[in-house]
Amino acid sequence: LPLKQVRKLAEMCKELIIMEEGFPVIEEQLRSILDTNHKIHGRLDGTLPRDGELNPDLVAKALGKEVKSFYQPSPIVESRPPALCQGCGHRDLYDALNEVVKEHEGAKVFSDIGCYTLGALPPFRAIDTCIDMGASITMAKGASEAGVHPAIAVIGDSTFTHSGITGLLDCVNENANVTILILDNETTAMTGGQDSAGTGRIESICQGIGVDENHIHVITPLKKYFEEMKELIRKEITHEGVSVIIPRRECIQTLSRKKKAQK
Ligand code: SF4
Structure with missing residues (x-):
């Protein structure tokens, strides 16, 4: 000061x-x-x-002034927590992930900071932790070392390039038994729709870090691929090592802004 x-x-x-x-x-x-x-x-x-x-x-x-109007919501307005947008790809991914997680008693899902953190709330309740940016992958690694299986990390593409890459490198170096979901909405939705440092390059970044290319998968989180998503998550959970699944579908808010701008 x-x-x-x-x-x-x-x-x-x-x-x-x-x-x-x-x-x-x-x-x-x-x-x-x-x-x-x-x-x-x-x-x-x-x-x-x-x-x-x-x-x-x-x-x-x-300030000791008269308060003329209280900023109270009208009694007819039902209070409601924030939620993932209707139609967001994260919803479809969480539906599939929840189904698979239910099949494993000891499963834990470590998440990160982004729109997808809303997956902690009903109706999904899909994630167990959210500590700070990048903590999903490192916590999944630590949990796996402590005997948790499956140890699943959920991180967004922007958060991954911000502070998830080092955690993934650590997982590769130690051949950690983790399944990492990098939810790629092809934008930084929470801060207004900027590109992230890794837009369009998430798979190659993972490959460059050393993840086995046979265990890097891209899927489209849409209802019509519900069964495929579950199968893929199930399959990669059984892989003893680092797996990366990239559910990729553009944020519908960013997409609609782009479409409006084109008109
Ligand atoms: S802003 Fe985009 S990524 Fe975030 S919840 Fe809405 S559709 Fe999903």
Whole structure:
């Protein structure tokens, strides 16, 4: 923080209110920088809620203003959690994966950060973990070493190129008994549809890292390939080593944006 400016500003104020989205990072820093003569308000003293999104009502209340309208949803609106888009290829993949996982009592599915993390929620409940970017493959490897079978990793194509490649290399180096699903929606859907660093090259990246090409498969996650998806996952689970399955179907949101742009 620019200490000189912060102190100068604080000297001109009786009280400071820090309104931060997310964690009260600046508020904490100011509390350590400024002396105790300064009253600092924010998320840490309860002026604002400790977590959650800020909205105009919360800000008005914090400023001591009259709160005219509460941002409450209408009572007729049913609250609902976020969900995978209808028609998303991840849905078809999770349907198939769930069927296969049910056949193995000790199966664990380690996932990652992306749209596909929504597979943790009903109706899929298809993944067991989501820790941080890249953790799916490394956790599956660790679990496999600890005796979990099948140890399945689910990671998106963008997350894979961001921080999954090193985990896969480790799996190859140690010939880990893992089945890795790289859900390729051919975009970085969560951040607006940019290409990922590996768009169009996921198989060759896996091959370059050293995954046996006989155990790298691309499938299209569509309902009509439901049986084929299950068969492939079943087959690769029995392979004692590293398998990579790439269910590839473009994100329907990106696709519809492209189509609109072409009109
Ligand atoms: S944004 Fe794309 S990848 Fe994400 S859930 Fe929707 S269709 Fe699937």
